Amino acid sequence: MAQSITSAVHSELIIKKSRFLGCVQPIADRAAAQVVVASLRVAHPAATHVCWALLAGGQSAAVDDGEPSGTAGRPMLEVLRHQDLEGVLATVVRHFGGIKLGAGGLVRAYTDCVAQALKNATKIPLVRMTALRCSASYALEGTVRREIDAAGGLLQQVQHGEHVVFVFTLAEDAAAALTARLGEIGRGQVIWLDATAG
Incomplete structure (x- = not known):
């Protein structure tokens, strides 16, 4: 490494x-x-x-x-x-x-x-980082924030609109586990978006 x-x-x-x-x-x-x-x-x-x-x-x-x-x-x-x-x-x-x-x-x-x-x-x-972007309902905002933090992610931006959109960076090797965990917790309510889009 x-x-x-x-x-x-x-x-x-x-x-x-x-x-x-x-x-x-x-x-x-x-x-x-x-x-x-x-x-x-x-x-x-x-x-x-x-x-x-x-x-x-x-x-x-x-x-x-x-x-x-x-x-x-x-x-x-x-x-x-x-x-x-x-x-x-x-x-x-x-x-x-x-x-x-x-x-x-x-x-x-x-x-x-x-x-x-x-x-x-x-x-x-050196830890390789990746940029991620997801949206969730307001009811899940606290949970998503806690899970990102627990996984060692660094929030870059949170946008409040129809849904809450999270833009964050995370160690590449932790990304798959976090997406799976949020998929379980959110029961399909956490939507992954293109991280390069605005």
Whole structure:
């Protein structure tokens, strides 16, 4: 199951006088990641490289930022993939120490920097949510509200018209049980509607 992390975690490695400052943090998307990377460039003007890797909402990135191709961003991305992370940005700021590490040394350095940071991360499972919409009579409003709440649903909107219409989100794996339960309780009086309709 895909996981994310609760907050930013950091690491620092010194390898042959080069200083690697790693950070792995939760992130929403590529645009947010680029803002973080830009702020790192400002915060570390003397840095030789600001390499990064992203896995977020189907968007991924592996940026070497001047390091030999495939020696920084890709290894960092592989660490994130190996740990089944989603919604996560890994960055490593490198201050060059004057001694070249070679391709293998760079891969190890960037991989280790991200892996070290992740040792201190608190991971949380990502729950896929689904949007649902149903209508019920006014007599069932309280019951439907209680059942949605008990199933861990989050009410987005309640519309009062001829019937009460509920728009809510719920963990995908809890949806079938809730629809069956409301079907029993409502005896056909809870009608499921297209969640994408207004």
